[in-house]
Amino acid sequence: MTDVPETPDYRSSVFLPKTDFPMKAGLAQKEPAILAKWAADDLYGRLRAARAGRERFILHDGPPYANGDIHMGHAMNKVLKDIVVRTQSLLGKDAPYVPGWDCHGLPIEWKVEEAYRKKKLDKDAVPVAEFRAECRAYAEHWVGVQHEQFKRLGVMGDWDDPYLTMKYEAEAAIVGELLKFAETGQLYRGAKPVMWSPVEKTALAEAEVEYEDITSTQIDVAFEIVESAVPELVGAHAVIWTTTPWTIPVNQALAYGPEVEYELISFVPGDLRENASPVAYLIARQLRTAFQDRLESQLGPNQLWELKWVGLGSDLAGTLVRHPMHHLGGFFANPRPMLAGDFVTTDAGTGLVHMAPDHGEDDFLLCKANGIEPVFAVEGDGKYRADWGWLGGQGSVINPKFNAPDGPICSDLRAAGGLLAASADFKHSYPHSWRSKAKVIFRATPQWFIGMDKPLGANLPSRLREGSGVGSDAAAGALAAGVGGPPLNPLPQAGGEAGNAPTLRELALDAIAHTRFVPDKGRNRIGAMVEGRPDWVISRQRAWGVPIALYLDRKSGAYLVDPAVNARIVAAFEEGGADAWFAADHQALLGPDYDTADYEPQRDILDVWFDSGCTHVFTVEARYGKDVRANLYLEGSDQHRGWFQSSLLESCGTRGRAPYDAVLTHGFALDGQGRKMSKSIGNVVDPLKIIGESGADILRLWVASTDYFEDVRIGKEVLATTSDAYRKIRNTFRYLLGALEGFSDAETIAFAAMPELDRYMLHQLAALDSELASATAAFEFNRYARALGDFCNNDLSAFYFDIRKDSLYCDAAGDPKRRAYRSVLDTLFHALVRYAAPILCFTAEEVWGTRYPEGGSVHLLEWPEVDAGWQDDDLRMKWERIRALRTTLTGEIEPLRRGKVIGSSLEADVTVHTYASEDVDLIRSVDLAEIAITSTVSICDHPPIPEAGEGELVRFEVAKTELEKCGRCWRHLPEVTEDGALCARCTEVVG
Template structure:
């Protein structure tokens, strides 16, 4: 027979035995095809009424309540929405799978400026005046806009695999919600915390409304900077020090000079009076003029104001300025104000002049100083940002166009002072500064601080809301822990809460004010009627009902002003606990609030203040914060950069499971990055997890409980796998308890790829494929594979919601679902740390062995590892470590034996002591079994099967393959 004939005969024989090898068989496909498969699964879940089954299953279980922070219903979801909702879904699902009843009620924020802005955009396109539209018609259009996007976003969240009680969702524009919100306003009214007052608030001239801190974002802005001299007209000491001297301020807001009413100094700062001895040709100040500034800032002031030489005349503490009075720099041009110098500890000498221009209408600190000293709080700016008609020189000018006319007027004052030889008065110098400046989140335009009458909730006083809120936070758990400092500092430093907005779309601050006394009406019966009307007709009732519907017979409507300001949307969303957590299956306070890090100034804070103000406690037990999403280069996403990753696009191209995997493979405590390459990496990680599940399913084909081997009879390798499962079970359950998921799923992926695919599966393939069905080794391996499949499918189910269910139903049938399962209960006896340590060492030895085999392969000594025999030299005092281990199986070679080395210092690999020397690799003796491919001397001992080893011959000769149905 020729060599070719011999080979052909051998191949033919091998083909004849192929059906006797237990190769994996499964309906679970290699490729997920997630964009097509996931919608099919969503439809199947609906047919199964999976949500209904989940609810029914939860009966009698302990509650876990995650209260959903409402996203804004005004457009398609962005990647930040996906991150937050997926993280919530993982937490909810994992709690459900550890025995909790989870009733997740998704919600939406539907009122407020962004929706108004969108509706107004349509008016602007049609050249219609929004103010000419009847308010109820406008509110109706806003409601329709919000309803449209609420439905769109709901579908997009469901496409992401988020499970919730979608049919019972909440929104702030539901009539019942509007009634509850106005009822919460009423509680603050009746307990005295709500008041109307004049104070500076962040104001958008474009949108003509007050804004909350959470509605502000910061962008670079170029401001005109000015140094202004205020002549001192009254010297508190009646001495020479301040005679003919001007106090100098520096500001980045020239438009606030008309509102100046004082100058602030710090009594702890050292100030000087200096004389300008020589000035540059273009300097506004003339030689001989005297200025007052902080000592540490003299050089900078001189440099900026063109003063070449100067001489310090007097040095004094700030306290010496007590009682000094200056003149307004525009005196004689309609500003006949004395400007007192007032003490304020917040003044620093870090920049500027060490003296601060005080415009009480246009800054929180300025307002506080002015109010404490009885200073006038002028109202000079209209809603649209223009000076009102009675402002001298600048009436009708917009504040953002006021720098030139203000500087011109100040320069005229300075020229006049120079001509008269009097103390410097007016503009000393001007410049420009690019700095971070607050802008409206919606219009992207700069905002101003503007004193207007607004409605506030008092943080201090009788109700002690600030104090109680800080106390309540002491009992709240923060994840990550450092987030505590951020929220507590914000609560500690915040001013009274401005809750009024000058808009139309929202819940009105439904109160009445007595026209004669200016006092707000605090009557519980009136408030009850308002709440009842809102519950019946929604907040529109406030606009289309006669006031007597609310006032009843006890009051004359003509005596009262009806307030039509709407409440801050942060108050609305902060009130959601009051009308969501009282639903069936929920409870107050919630176990968890989870939102982005920006919500420390938004929903986390407003919910805390609202709940403390009405109930005295925080509405949550734990706060979890996730970071923002950036692109792969760490940049903020924007359409102009072309770096936006939309979740809808990821669903359509890769699948929602890939996006979910990205979330859980990221450090969600920090800012996250995403992009095409990162998603490609996630796709590769997903492929490995899917391959692990697929191999398990294939290797378990036909498995029944009758095969199961008791733990005590399992080989040590199988026991080691079960020990590893106890470690992951502990990791998963700790994450459920603490909500700290960072690193959990990367570790599980590492287990699948390193411990299972690259090690355990590789080692046990021969046993599973080639041992007989009654083999203890094969039954033991399949017993462990059964456990692995159940553990991995359920542990992955909170994240890979579609894939894990597919992997479950591929084995247990289409009427089942992994989402009705619990995490497996792992027996305590499986936890064996000593076994874990032993196999850590054995695997380190195996790496040395496989390195030697690979070297032999590269040298051409062998082809596959099954052509090899190894001789492993073991230190004589370490031989017990190798007892009971089949190194031929473990190293995937055909033959293995040991030699003994004298006890000596073992080699070290990665810090671990290795109890053996380098292996010797040779070519295995014998013939290749054409069924299992091992090279063994025993091949051919069975005359009936001359090309098989003893094991394979016995399996082939068994009843399983010798029956007529087997074809042998």
């Protein structure tokens, strides 16, 4: 028996990639260990030291409330901030990040009260010091919990020294800012209608309110006209329409539109026509039909209507009416004037509006202008005060049953003959407390306000009196560099009692005009809000917060303004925090010049939005220097009416400029179907669960990949797509690590000596670098992530790696082509690991540590250096055409593979038919067989076509090769004499 010779095994001679970097990420298990190493190495501190003295970039963190586990909105916000900070650090800037928390106010106090309610305890019976201590402990607990959860996201910052609004130094700074407003006369105490929560018994800010659709009772009420310059009107009834019946007991006037056309109509009910006298009603002409429909729905359809008088609203000047409950005497017996109101429209109702200055902004302003003041009939719990002449002690006024057509208000009005129509069917949007979800009311109470339209005059900071514009020279430079907004203009000028001094509203609007907004539509949004907002109500009737540390003169009601007293107050807060005010020796704070018998300390606390509006003071300025402002504020779009605005107003009122150069706004995280996440629906996507199962880098890549300037979706399908994108990037790094095994600088080949393909890839890297730098400057990290992923997938894995793997595996170790390839791979590695680090912070650290175990952290590195000489547009255009031809050829080969005519593209012989001479030259200038990974490529020339045809001028003919396969590189080449033998290259390498 003859022995069959064994086929030689050349596997050991092939230079296959070798790496310990696993394909399976295992991020959920690896990331905590990386976090622990960062903490042990004090990575944040080392980074600060490394960037010391560099250009600074400050992203000031908007404080979340410390009251529960983080949700997807938190995760999205913090990751986006971390990506911004890391990219700026990568650019070589000193980019500190100080996380912070909002620790005061209703969100925390409400949670503590919930615990009291469960124990059937009365919060008001607990000493204020004890209650505040419980609120502080609650906030401290959740700061600790969220602290670890945010860190687990990979967010790098000064976690050992975050800012908290409840730290003593912060509370001292907050009260110091309040006293600045007091000293400059911008602060005043007044009774205006504000949004009030009867459940929480406090005023609310607009940002603490959300709007929900409700169904209310709508009523038409008749007020008898007792005096008028128009004789026909006396004895008739002016009709108002309202959806808040509970405000009728506090009515003090009626309003009409001066230019609205009114008419007096009379009717007799059909079934009483012979016995009843006509009743006349005054309404707007345009609303007659709707009024008739409502009235007939109550009294029946057979009405006889008659027009009695037509005139303009201006004819109603001086007209007096009486309240339908006038028989109760006292407050209700006084005649009500009819007043001209520009806000009266004919959109709905009757064209006449009842005025309750306690419960409406327009009502309050119009009545005040006519000498009518609020009466404070509704108490903080939503009930009429006990001594009120009608329904005293009853309520709550927002209870639907109390306002129902058969409720006490409508029943009494009906009995008095004043109720014409009532139905519980009016659907509309209504404000609710964001925290308790209960309906709010507008209620006039004594509150503290910061005026928006008072000229500031001599009280302005000196820089503003000098007209130096908004911000500093450094800010102007930042704006010119594209970090901020348009060039700075002089401050707005306004007339008024203080000469040409601007108002707070004008300062804020001017600051908005000179701030960069990303996206730019944010400018219009916040601008419209500031332009139309009322004065800022900064007081709350709660216990947990920074007190309004002012003394009121018991006789005049004016607050004390004395810099020496204010300095003692701030010093007391620095030593003992805000609690010092509640246990203060007020005589010691007032000093020898004032007597506590003459001055009453205030007990209201500050709106938490004032607290958070001051964070730039005790975080940015306190850490980085006076007049330093943040480069960027970054929050959700709801903060145009929240933190962005409160910070803007606080800074403009005390410093005359915005506290930021730029504002970035992102949308909200929705579920996979685009719905708002809700526990009741059961569609909440928990970021902590995602991290525990898939790792934080998956969540970070999702954030970076979304169009976060709008609302974004997250669910199983979205995360599956993100995971797939992550795997492709990870596999790119795995290939690079394996292909670079054993690489040293001695192997490097100069750019000029590299083959065209390798030089083209460095051109592509330079183009990627430019794109990523542009995306970073624009804060467009979805563009950044997409460009990075596309480069890894399309330029590298599907093209460059695919072509050059033959050279990597089979060329001699010292072959110039292989050395050039590995030189480029080394350059790619150092660039890509840096580019990926801001987004995939854990994976990039793992990649870097795999290649350089003793090389420190990837996050200490800076943006890669890209040689401008790598860019070559001629080379780019040439290779773009080659890639297009390669794609077409691959499409022609694929049917043969699917039909099992060939096993791989290496078995394909290709004949190129081309009628374009430039393509002939192009194909001949490269080894298309190597590029397309085929056996051979030959060109079949044809005479040029006189005019270009309609089809492609290049086509490919593909057939199975008859050539034998090299036993080492598996290429089918003419020099291989028999199957399994070696080609000339492999013979040389193996030999």
